[in-house]
Amino acid sequence: MTATAPSRAPEGSFPTGFRFGAATAAYQIEGAAREDGRGESIWDRFCTLPGAVANGDTGDVACDHYHRWEEDLDLLSALGLESYRFSIAWPRVQPDGRGALNAKGVAFYRRLVEALLERGIEPVATLYHWDLPQARQLAGGWAVRETASYFAEYAAAMAGALGDVVEGWVTHNEPWVVAFLGHAHGVKAPGVRDWRTALTVSHNLLVSHGLAVDALRAGSDAPVGITLNLTPMRPVAPKDVAAAVRLDGHQNRWFLDPVLRGTYPEDMVEHYERRFGTLGFGELEVIARPIDFLGVNYYNPAAVRAARRVAPLEAELVTARPPTTAMGWTVDAEGLHEVLTRLRRDYGDLTIYITENGAAFDDERATDGTIEDPSRVAYLADHIEAVRRAIADGVDIRRYYAWSLLDNFEWEHGYEKRFGIVGVDFGTQVRTVKRSGLWYRDYIAGVRGGAA
Ligand code: IFM
Numbered sequence: 001m002t003a004t005a006p007s008r009a010p011e012g013s014f015p016t017g018f019r020f021g022a023a024t025a026a027y028q029i030e031g032a033a034r035e036d037g038r039g040e041s042i043w044d045r046f047c048t049l050p051g052a053v054a055n056g057d058t059g060d061v062a063c064d065h066y067h068r069w070e071e072d073l074d075l076l077s078a079l080g081l082e083s084y085r086f087s088i089a090w091p092r093v094q095p096d097g098r099g100a101l102n103a104k105g106v107a108f109y110r111r112l113v114e115a116l117l118e119r120g121i122e123p124v125a126t127l128y129h130w131d132l133p134q135a136r137q138l139a140g141g142w143a144v145r146e147t148a149s150y151f152a153e154y155a156a157a158m159a160g161a162l163g164d165v166v167e168g169w170v171t172h173n174e175p176w177v178v179a180f181l182g183h184a185h186g187v188k189a190p191g192v193r194d195w196r197t198a199l200t201v202s203h204n205l206l207v208s209h210g211l212a213v214d215a216l217r218a219g220s221d222a223p224v225g226i227t228l229n230l231t232p233m234r235p236v237a238p239k240d241v242a243a244a245v246r247l248d249g250h251q252n253r254w255f256l257d258p259v260l261r262g263t264y265p266e267d268m269v270e271h272y273e274r275r276f277g278t279l280g281f282g283e284l285e286v287i288a289r290p291i292d293f294l295g296v297n298y299y300n301p302a303a304v305r306a307a308r309r310v311a312p313l314e315a316e317l318v319t320a321r322p323p324t325t326a327m328g329w330t331v332d333a334e335g336l337h338e339v340l341t342r343l344r345r346d347y348g349d350l351t352i353y354i355t356e357n358g359a360a361f362d363d364e365r366a367t368d369g370t371i372e373d374p375s376r377v378a379y380l381a382d383h384i385e386a387v388r389r390a391i392a393d394g395v396d397i398r399r400y401y402a403w404s405l406l407d408n409f410e411w412e413h414g415y416e417k418r419f420g421i422v423g424v425d426f427g428t429q430v431r432t433v434k435r436s437g438l439w440y441r442d443y444i445a446g447v448r449g450g451a452a
Contacts (some may be wrong), residue, residue, distance in 0.1 A: 006173065012386055013447065018398055019122060021083030021264045022076065022421065023356050025129035027312040028060045029408045030089060030232060036104035037355035041131035042141070043411075046189035057414030063406050063427050066108065071132065073115050075422055079441040080448075083122040085355055085401045086112070087129035087173065090154055090171030093161075106161045108270055113165045118414025124353075124399075126227065127155055127212060130178060130189065130411075137190055142178065148208035155212035158229055159219025167222050168356060170295050171212040171252075174229040175205040176251050187412055195435035197274045197327035203281045210286035213275065227295030227355040228255045232342075235319055236305045243306035246271065250313055260287035260347045275312045276294035293398065294343070295355035300325075301335035320351045320354045326360040326417055327378075333382035340390035340397065351396050357383050358403035360410065360417040369432060371423045376436040378419075402440060406431065 024028065027043050042226075047058035049219070065072055076084055090097060092105035109125070116123040128151070136147050154170070172178070177188065179202035187195035209226050215223050230252050235244040249268040257265045262284045273279055307316040319328040343350055359379040363371050378400060391397050407420035415426050421437035433441075 001393050010444070011100050012029075015391065016396075017398075019082040020079050020440070020447075021085060021122070021124075021399060021401045022079075022406050023403050024065070024408065025087040025126070026089035026092070026139070027062070027129065027131045027409065028404070028411075029063040029065040029072075029406055031059065031064045031091075032063040033058075033060045035066065036108070037095060037102040038105060039091035039097070039102075040134040041089065042134055042189040043131050045134050045137070046191055049191060052191060053412050054414035055408065055447040056417055059164050059409045061426075063424050063426075064356040064408045065406070068117065068300070068429065069108075069112055071406065071431065073121070073149075074110075074120060074434070077114075077119045078123055079421075079433070079437055081121060082444070082446045082451075083124055083168075083401065084116055084405075085126065085168075085170070087126035087131075090128065091133040093133060094154055095133065095135075096156065097136035097147075098153065099162070100353075101157055101208030102409065108277070109162060113162060117165060121431060122167045123165065124170065125158070125166045126170040126173050127151075127158060127264075128171065128178075128208075128316065128332050129173040130182075132190075133343065140318060141190060142196050142208075143192075144182070144236060145204055145207070148204050148211055148335040151208040152211035153217045156215035156219060156320045159216045162183045163216070163222070166220065166291075168341070168353075169216050169224045171209040171216075171219065171226045172205060173227045173295075173355075174297060175202060175209070175226075176229055176255060178205060180250075187450065199272060199276065199359075201439070202254065206255070207283045210289045213289040213291060214286075223292035225293035225295050226259060226293045226430045227297055227353075228259075229297040229299075229356075230251070230339045230343075231255075231299075231322055232301040232338050233304050234301055236303050240304055240306045240315075243313075244304040246313055247302070247304050247315050247317075256343075256347060258284060258287045259291070260288070260294070272312070282362065293353045295353045296339060296343070297356035297403070298336045298339055299327075299353065299357065299359070300329035303330075303333050309356035310396075325375075327413075329359075331359065331375075331382075332378060332384040333379075336383050337386040337390050337393075340395045341393055342410055344393075344395050346420060348370055349396060351398055351402070353399035354387060355399070355401050356403035357400065358421075360419045363423060365423070370432040371432055373434045373436045376421070376434065377439045380436055381443070 184198035303318040407418040410417040
């Protein structure tokens with residue numbers, strides 16, 4: 001690896017205990033979809049639906065991380081990363097999503113976590129990053145309350161199997177995506193298109209989070225949190241303010257309020273009940289179990305316009321203006337600072353982990369094999385600087401995870417969208433640290449007072 005541009009943050013500009021890391025998710029990197037007793041997940045099934053995923057791609061092989069995990073942990077070490085957020089595939093450790101554990105699956109995560117600890121890297125495990133066992137889906141999936149109880153059993157089993165070595169737990173990753181992209185828009189597994197179902201799913205996911213908090217605490221002393229994807233909603237014009245408040249309610253407050261205040265936002269309950277009838281969601285005290293940190297995934301802000309014809313929210317997102325990423329998402333680091341300071345203003349003193357932040361770009365490999373990705377370097381530099389400013393403004397932020405360690409299976413976009421700070425050639429599985437990975441390594445070294 002060669003040297004890169006100097007880091008911007010002076011030594012000591014992050015508080016003691018702050019850690020830099022990278023994040024991944026099981027289905028996006030592991031592969032080995034039918035090996036060692038792993039059960040089928042809703043994503044395995046979704047990928048078989050014609051037209052569901054770009055190019056008919058699947059997670060069958062992905063980054064082959066299940067076999068190459070040691071090499072991948074060596075990359076984490078080489079980059080000087082201090083924490084690693086990965087996810088446990090529920091169907092790998094409990095193939096039917098209930099009952100007996102799969103010893104080989106559990107052993108895989110045990111080896112992974114122990115090897116992280118040997119390398120001095122903090123292991124932070126996410127329990128649910130979208131790969132529900134298909135057997136649970138056949139029994140009603142997240143639309144039935146029973147699935148929340150099974151999730152709590154799974155959480156208890158993981159606390160029992162890994163609670164002595166995992167150093168942080170995330171119950172759910174982005175429940176908004178699971179509920180609404182998976183059950184209202186149908187663009188993600190399980191591909192359902194029904195808003196009323198999506199609302200029930202959002203509630204059952206939140207209940208399952210609270211139940212899992214209890215289960216994890218019973219078997220592990222590690223901090224527990226939930227990860228929400230938060231997006232500043234910006235009205236295009238003054239006439240769009242109400243629509244932006246509604247989309248903020250739909251995506252951000254619908255999850256923040258029950259978890260942190262024990263209530264659903266009244267404006268949204270009214271809005272939904274006018275269209276779908278009484279919701280009658282209970283168990284708010286379970287959802288609001290105290291957590292040790294809030295995980296925040298931030299990628300971009302959104303521009304919102306009122307649109308009466310777009311049911312049920314009567315609002316729409318406006319195509320982003322450049323600069324944008326390969327996903328078409330606006331590049332705007334100020335939005336991250338806005339999210340972080342808003343959390344403190346509206347929800348009080350929370351401990352925050354930035355559990356994902358990053359960007360997809362159409363990287364080009366030079367003839368010598370190197371990958372120069374200046375746009376991603378700039379994205380990371382500007383967003384980490386926004387984190388630093390939020391800390392200086394009094395927000396308690398303890399972790400920053402770049403999304404992602406590796407180029408990987410980007411859900412319905414298949415392998416076309418590359419988010420990695422390490423490039424993956426999916427033909428050969430060769431990993432190449434991109435310029436952004438080198439920059440991140442040197443930045444961390446600079447903050448720690450080492451040679452950049
Ligand atoms: O790849 C996803 C990840 O699984 C969840 N958060 C957003 C990322 C980029 O789309």
